[in-house]
Amino acid sequence: MIDAKTKFAVVGLGVLGGSYIQALSKQGYSIIGIDTDEETLAYAKENGWITEGSTNPSTVKDADLVICCLYPHVFVEWVKENGKYLKPGCLLSDVTGVKQKIIGEINALLPEGVEFIACHPMAGRELRGIHYADSSRFENANFIIVPCENNSQDAIDTAHQLAEILGFRKISQLSGQEHDQMIGFLSQLTHVIAVSLMNASDNTHLKEYTGDSFRDLTRIAKINEDMWPELFILNKENLIHEIRVFTDEMNAFAKLIEEEDVDTMKQKMIISTQRRKQFDPKGE
Amino acid sequence: MIDAKTKFAVVGLGVLGGSYIQALSKQGYSIIGIDTDEETLAYAKENGWITEGSTNPSTVKDADLVICCLYPHVFVEWVKENGKYLKPGCLLSDVTGVKQKIIGEINALLPEGVEFIACHPMAGRELRGIHYADSSRFENANFIIVPCENNSQDAIDTAHQLAEILGFRKISQLSGQEHDQMIGFLSQLTHVIAVSLMNASDNTHLKEYTGDSFRDLTRIAKINEDMWPELFILNKENLIHEIRVFTDEMNAFAKLIEEEDVDTMKQKMIISTQRRKQFDPKGE
Numbered sequence: 001m002i003d004a005k006t007k008f009a010v011v012g013l014g015v016l017g018g019s020y021i022q023a024l025s026k027q028g029y030s031i032i033g034i035d036t037d038e039e040t041l042a043y044a045k046e047n048g049w050i051t052e053g054s055t056n057p058s059t060v061k062d063a064d065l066v067i068c069c070l071y072p073h074v075f076v077e078w079v080k081e082n083g084k085y086l087k088p089g090c091l092l093s094d095v096t097g098v099k100q101k102i103i104g105e106i107n108a109l110l111p112e113g114v115e116f117i118a119c120h121p122m123a124g125r126e127l128r129g130i131h132y133a134d135s136s137r138f139e140n141a142n143f144i145i146v147p148c149e150n151n152s153q154d155a156i157d158t159a160h161q162l163a164e165i166l167g168f169r170k171i172s173q174l175s176g177q178e179h180d181q182m183i184g185f186l187s188q189l190t191h192v193i194a195v196s197l198m199n200a201s202d203n204t205h206l207k208e209y210t211g212d213s214f215r216d217l218t219r220i221a222k223i224n225e226d227m228w229p230e231l232f233i234l235n236k237e238n239l240i241h242e243i244r245v246f247t248d249e250m251n252a253f254a255k256l257i258e259e260e261d262v263d264t265m266k267q268k269m270i271i272s273t274q275r276r277k278q279f280d281p282k283g284e
Numbered sequence: 285m286i287d288a289k290t291k292f293a294v295v296g297l298g299v300l301g302g303s304y305i306q307a308l309s310k311q312g313y314s315i316i317g318i319d320t321d322e323e324t325l326a327y328a329k330e331n332g333w334i335t336e337g338s339t340n341p342s343t344v345k346d347a348d349l350v351i352c353c354l355y356p357h358v359f360v361e362w363v364k365e366n367g368k369y370l371k372p373g374c375l376l377s378d379v380t381g382v383k384q385k386i387i388g389e390i391n392a393l394l395p396e397g398v399e400f401i402a403c404h405p406m407a408g409r410e411l412r413g414i415h416y417a418d419s420s421r422f423e424n425a426n427f428i429i430v431p432c433e434n435n436s437q438d439a440i441d442t443a444h445q446l447a448e449i450l451g452f453r454k455i456s457q458l459s460g461q462e463h464d465q466m467i468g469f470l471s472q473l474t475h476v477i478a479v480s481l482m483n484a485s486d487n488t489h490l491k492e493y494t495g496d497s498f499r500d501l502t503r504i505a506k507i508n509e510d511m512w513p514e515l516f517i518l519n520k521e522n523l524i525h526e527i528r529v530f531t532d533e534m535n536a537f538a539k540l541i542e543e544e545d546v547d548t549m550k551q552k553m554i555i556s557t558q559r560r561k562q563f564d565p566k567g568e
Contacts (some may be wrong), residue, residue: 011338044526093448114308119415122495126557142493168301172492182490190501192537193477198556200526206466207563208456209426211406214470216500217478225553236541242484247483247531253476257520262513269509272482273410276505279491279498 001154001162002065006162009063011078013040014123017069018133021049023166026135032059040130049133058090065158069094072102072230079109088113091155093162095121098182098234099146100176107150116210117155118146120179121168122187125221135167143168146179158258184238191228192243194221285438286445292316293347294334295362297324299409300379301353301415305333307450312421316343318487324414333417341366349442353376356386363393372397375439377446381467382518383390383430384460391434401439402430404463405452406471410506419451427436430463434500454560468522475512477507 009032010017010026020043021031033050034057035041041053052059057078060066068075075094086092090112096102106116123141125132143163147156152203156173163171174182188208198221231237256265292308293316294301301319305328307543308315317334318341319325325337336343344350350370352359359378370376376398380386383402390400407425409416416548427447431440440457458466482505516523540549 020400044432062559083424102554103467109302128565141495144493170492182493183486185487186490186493186495186498190479191479192499192534193481193556194501194560195552195556196537197474197477197530198559199537199552200530201469202559203469204559204562207468208454209406209428209466210470210563211425214474214505215565216503217474218563219500220497221556223557225550228553229549232548232549233544234540234545240538240541243534243541245539246481246484249480250476250534254482254524257516257524257527260520262517265513265516266509268479268483269507269512272479272505273507273509275482275486275488276478276502278488279494279502281499 001158002165004028004032006063006064007062009034009060009066010069011035011057011066011128012069012071013037013044015130015132016121016123016126018044018049018130019123019137020067020069022047022133023135023138025049027165029165032063034059043130047077058085061087063087063090065091065093067095067162068124069095071227072096072098072234075110076102076105079106079206083109083114086111086114090114091158092116093119093159094238095119097124097187097231099179101234103146103148103176107148112258115150115155116150116159117151117159118148118176119159119163120144120146120183121163121166126224128224137201138167139169140196141168142170143171144173144179147173148176162254180235180238184235184242188232188235189225189242189246192232192239193246194218195223197221201243205272286449288312290538291346293318293344293348293350294353295319295341295344296353297328298353298360298412299412299414299416300405300407301351302414303407303419303422304351304353304450306417307419307422308329309333311449313449316347327414335483342369345371347371347374349375349377349446351379351446353379355511356380356382356518360389360393362388363390365450367393367395370395370398373400375442376400377403377443379403379415381389381408381471381515385518387430387460396466399434399436399439400444401443402432402460403437403443403447403452404428404430405447406465410508411441412508422451423453425452426454426456428458428463429455430460431457432460438567464522466518466525472516472519472523472557473526473530475504475507476516477500477530478522479507481530493531520565526546 005028011034013035030051033044033053044050121143145159289316295318297319314335317328317337326335429443
């Protein structure tokens with residue numbers, strides 16, 4: 001478990017890693033920041049968000065809790081290269097948006113005596129870099145702990161404690177399979193929809209006629225092209241299934257319009273209205 | 285053109301017709317309200333939004349400018365039944381969300397000496413009934429005038445003046461074809477997407493993991509099932525075309541994921557980001 005003497009290392013000080021050190025430093029913890037970019041480290045230091053900063057991965061050796069805030073393939077590469085520096089008895093965690101494959105790969109690479117507990121803070125945003133770090137966003141975001149069968153109860157409890165320290169209030173636990181199915185539908189499918197809608201045809205000449213509903217629906221078409229393709233590929237079975245089910249439904253709806261089947265369209269609209277209302281936070 | 289002596293009739297005092305009489309009465313115009321529901325008329329009267337109210341369509345006979353705020357097929361039926369009461373020299377307008385077919389049907393039904401100018405105030409909302417009337421919503425919404433070749437310049441100018449009196453600041457003019465294509469993409473396709481996403485599978489058990497982006501994307505899945513099926517059918521050629529182009533794009537994207545074609549996915553995300561930014565109001 002985390003206590004006042006726990007030494008943290010955060011690897012990768014982008015917008016999310018930056019928010020982690022911002023939140024942790026507020027609580028007075030000792031934090032090693034590791035990043036490939038000297039300016040980023042200097043910025044973190046100036047703000048008092050890290051106790052020490054280094055571009056050298058071996059500085060991770062003193063840390064009790066190491067959190068990698070890296071793109072998925074970079075995370076795997078990092079553990080492959082630098083896992084040897086992890087202190088026996090330390091706990092490794094992450095922020096990766098897809099879990100099943102990553103958990104398998106990381107566990108296969110872990111040195112003796114190091115445990116990995118997978119976590120997904122659902123607080124991503126399209127802005128990049130430490131300058132956009134803002135840990136106040138954690139308050140209303142979900143933090144999902146994704147244990148595997150090898151995990152100790154202590155590691156799971158520590159992840160829960162970490163989420164609380166970071167300021168998350170909605171903390172839950174899912175299996176890798178449950179997590180990746182949920183993400184495939186709620187997050188990945190919706191991003192593919194928004195990207196495809198903007199790519200289907202160039203309709204930017206219609207911008208002056210646009211209302212809030214179009215803008216709301218397509219906001220996530222502004223997307224980090226360096227990260228999402230690999231997240232999609234890591235979850236391809238779930239995501240391709242969701243795309244198929246959704247496009248089948250769209251085509252079935254087109255057929256209802258073609259056949260002027262008002263009654264079935266009405267039923268579908270009543271269902272969509274009822275289901276969507278369940279996603280409303282109270283008061284919306 | 286509209287002046288202080290112009291006598292308005294608004295037919296159908298739902299959420300939109302109610303907002304019309306609310307805005308017009310603020311400017312002191314004489315307004316006849318026509319609705320099938322006595323309570324609605326009483327509410328309009330109590331609020332001082334109408335000068336006189338009636339369930340009898342023949343009361344329209346004194347009006348210089350008649351605006352029907354009715355569902356499309358009800359509008360056509362109303363003109364068929366009651367067009368005979370329209371005063372020669374009066375101007376008829378509407379609020380219908382699809383234009384080409386309606387313009388043809390209404391023009392074929394018009395009595396001698398009456399002109400129809402098609403208008404689309406893009407200020408719809410899912411709440412129904414006069415109690416939700418709120419003309420302050422007009423300020424940031426689009427008002428589109430859709431003239432046909434028969435329209436006089438005076439009718440077009442009057443529609444423009446009406447939009448200004450109602451409080452719209454974004455007023456534009458499109459042909460029926462341009463309007464219906466625009467609506468097919470910006471409004472109808474996006475509603476079919478949201479409805480289909482909620483119908484594809486029952487994912488309401490995922491509600492606790494939902495963030496703002498999913499809620500934003502699906503907000504319009506809460507939809508008026510009595511109105512939209514007929515709007516879809518009235519614009520079926522455009523809408524079915526848009527659905528086809530969009531689902532083709534989704535399926536092509538699924539193939540990129542299947543083939544792990546990161547480069548093409550990246551290109552599509554760069555395009556979607558660039559295009560979507562053009563839809564941002566300044567400052568978003």
